[in-house]
Amino acid sequence: QKEVEQDPGPLSVPEGAIVSLNCTYSNSAFQYFMWYRQYSRKGPELLMYTYSSGNKEDGRFTAQVDKSSKYISLFIRDSQPSDSATYLCAMSGGSARQLTFGSGTQLTVLP
Amino acid sequence: DAMVIQNPRYQVTQFGKPVTLSCSQTLNHNVMYWYQQKSSQAPKLLFHYYDKDFNNEADTPDNFQSRRPNTSFCFLDIRSPGLGDAAMYLCATTAGANVLTFGAGSRLTVL
Numbered sequence: 459q460k461e462v463e464q465d466p467g468p469l470s471v472p473e474g475a476i477v478s479l480n481c482t483y484s485n486s487a488f489q490y491f492m493w494y495r496q497y498s499r500k501g502p503e504l505l506m507y508t509y510s511s512g513n514k515e516d517g518r519f520t521a522q523v524d525k526s527s528k529y530i531s532l533f534i535r536d537s538q539p540s541d542s543a544t545y546l547c548a549m550s551g552g553s554a555r556q557l558t559f560g561s562g563t564q565l566t567v568l569p
Numbered sequence: 570d571a572m573v574i575q576n577p578r579y580q581v582t583q584f585g586k587p588v589t590l591s592c593s594q595t596l597n598h599n600v601m602y603w604y605q606q607k608s609s610q611a612p613k614l615l616f617h618y619y620d621k622d623f624n625n626e627a628d629t630p631d632n633f634q635s636r637r638p639n640t641s642f643c644f645l646d647i648r649s650p651g652l653g654d655a656a657m658y659l660c661a662t663t664a665g666a667n668v669l670t671f672g673a674g675s676r677l678t679v680l
C-alpha cells in the first residue's frame with residue numbers, strides 16, 4: 459500500500475463546476491499538508507498549505523484536512539479552463555526532506 | 570521572474586551517452602533537491618543538499634550523480650542513460666521549511 463493514495467483521474471468538468479480532489483494517507487505522523495498545481499510540461503507550484511486538521515480558504519480554493527480519517531481534500535469553486543492541470547497532494551511529518559507526494563489528479567475544465 | 574531555473578528544458582540523448590542537467594536559484598535557499606517524475610507518477614526524490622552536505626536516497630541508482638559547486642547552482646549527471654531514465658527531472662529549493670519552490674523541469678528523452 460502506498461503511503462499516499464490519489465485518484466489519478468482524468469477528471470473532466472464543465473466551466474463553473476465545483477471540483478473536489480482528494481487524497482488518503484496511512485502515516486499518522488504527517489502534520490503538514492500541501493496541494494501543488496502542475497501545468498503540462500511545467501514544474502509544480504504551491505497552491506495551498508495547511509498544518510494539522512481544519513479548513514483553509516484562498517479565493518476559489520479550499521483545502522480540508524481530516525486527520526482522524528487520514529483524508530485531505532481540495533475544493534475548487536467556479537472552476538475555470540485555466541484550472542486545467544494536474545493537482546498533486548503532498549504531506550510531511552516536519553521537513554521537506556520527508557515530503558511524500560501523491561501521483562496527481564489530472565483535471566480538465568471545459569469551456 | 571523565475572527563481573529556480575533549469576536548463577535545458579528539453580534534452581534528447583542516446584542510450585548510454587552522458588547527460589548533465591543544471592539548476593540555478595536566486596532565492597539563496599540552503600536546501601536543493603532533485604526529483605525524477607515519470608508520466609502520471611509522483612515526483613521521486615533522488616537526492617538533496619543541505620548546504621554542501623549531500624544526501625543520497627537509498628534507492629537512487631549509482632548512474633545518477635550530483636554536484637553543488639555553490640549555493641546557487643546544482644547539477645544532475647546521468648552517466649549512462651537508459652531507456653528507463655526518460656523522465657522529467659525537477660529541481661526544487663527550500664529555506665528549510667516544508668514548502669518547495671520548483672523549477673520548470675528538464676524533460677529527458679533517451680533514444
